Amino acid sequence: MQLRFECHLTGADYVTQQGWLSATLPCCPLHPHGDCGFARHGTYERVSPPGTRVARWYCPEGHRTFSLLPDCLAARLSGTLSEVEAVVRAAEQAPSLEALCxxxxxxxxxxxxxxxxxxxxxxxxxxxxxxxxxxxxTFANVAPTLTAFADHLEVEPVLVALRGIAAAWLDVLPKPLGFAPRRRRGRSALPRLQHRAGPDPPGCPA
Ligand SMILES: [Zn+2]
Incomplete structure (x- = not known):
C-alpha cells in the first residue's frame, strides 16, 4: 500500500539527498495502537530518476507492506510528477496530440x-x-486541466501541489497523482468517493 511522504524535494534532490532516509511512519496504519510487530522493511528501488529508493514498512499481523512515496514521484508510473505534468500541459497547448508526438x-x-x-x-x-x-x-468554476488548475492556484508545478491539497483523497484518486487501486473493468470508483465520510488520511490516532 502506498502512502504519501510529504516532501518538498525535487526528484533530483530526493536522490542526491537520499530523501527516503528521512521518511518516517511512526505507527502501523492498520493497528495504530501497536502490538502487531510493525517495523521498517528496507527500501525498494525505482528506475527513474536513477538512484531513487522508496522507504518501506511491514505489518506481520496484517501481512501488508507500506511504502512512503515522496510528493515528487509519480505513483505507479516511472519518473516524477513534474515530468508527467510537462507532457500533459504540452498536450493541453498542442494543436493536436499528433503534432505534440x-x-x-x-x-x-x-x-x-x-x-x-x-x-x-x-x-x-x-x-x-x-x-x-x-x-x-475550491474548484467549482475551474476546468479540469492542469493549465486551469495552475492558473487558479497560482502554483507550479501544480501536480506536486495537488498531492498536498488533495492529501485526504489520495487513496481514491487515480495514478499517477493518487494511490487508488486499478479500477476493474466496468466498475466505477465513484460510489466509494461519494460514500467517503471524512478527510482523515491513514495515520496515528489524535
Ligand atoms: Zn500492524
Missing amino acids: KHQRLDIELPGALRWVRRRVQDVHGALHRIKGVLGD
Whole structure:
C-alpha cells in the first residue's frame, strides 16, 4: 500500500539527498495502537530518476507492506510528477496530440507515442475531475486541466501541489497523482468517493 511522504524535494534532490532516509511512519496504519510487530522493511528501488529508493514498512499481523512515496514521484508510473505534468500541459497547448508526438518520445513509433501521451492526459484529467468532485467549493468554476488548475492556484508545478491539497483523497484518486487501486473493468470508483465520510488520511490516532 502506498502512502504519501510529504516532501518538498525535487526528484533530483530526493536522490542526491537520499530523501527516503528521512521518511518516517511512526505507527502501523492498520493497528495504530501497536502490538502487531510493525517495523521498517528496507527500501525498494525505482528506475527513474536513477538512484531513487522508496522507504518501506511491514505489518506481520496484517501481512501488508507500506511504502512512503515522496510528493515528487509519480505513483505507479516511472519518473516524477513534474515530468508527467510537462507532457500533459504540452498536450493541453498542442494543436493536436499528433503534432505534440512529433517532439515527444522520438524513440518510439507514432501509435506508441500517442498511446503514451494519451494515457498520461487521461489519467491526470481523470484525477482533476475527481478533485473537482470532492473539493467542489475550491474548484467549482475551474476546468479540469492542469493549465486551469495552475492558473487558479497560482502554483507550479501544480501536480506536486495537488498531492498536498488533495492529501485526504489520495487513496481514491487515480495514478499517477493518487494511490487508488486499478479500477476493474466496468466498475466505477465513484460510489466509494461519494460514500467517503471524512478527510482523515491513514495515520496515528489524535
Ligand atoms: Zn500492524
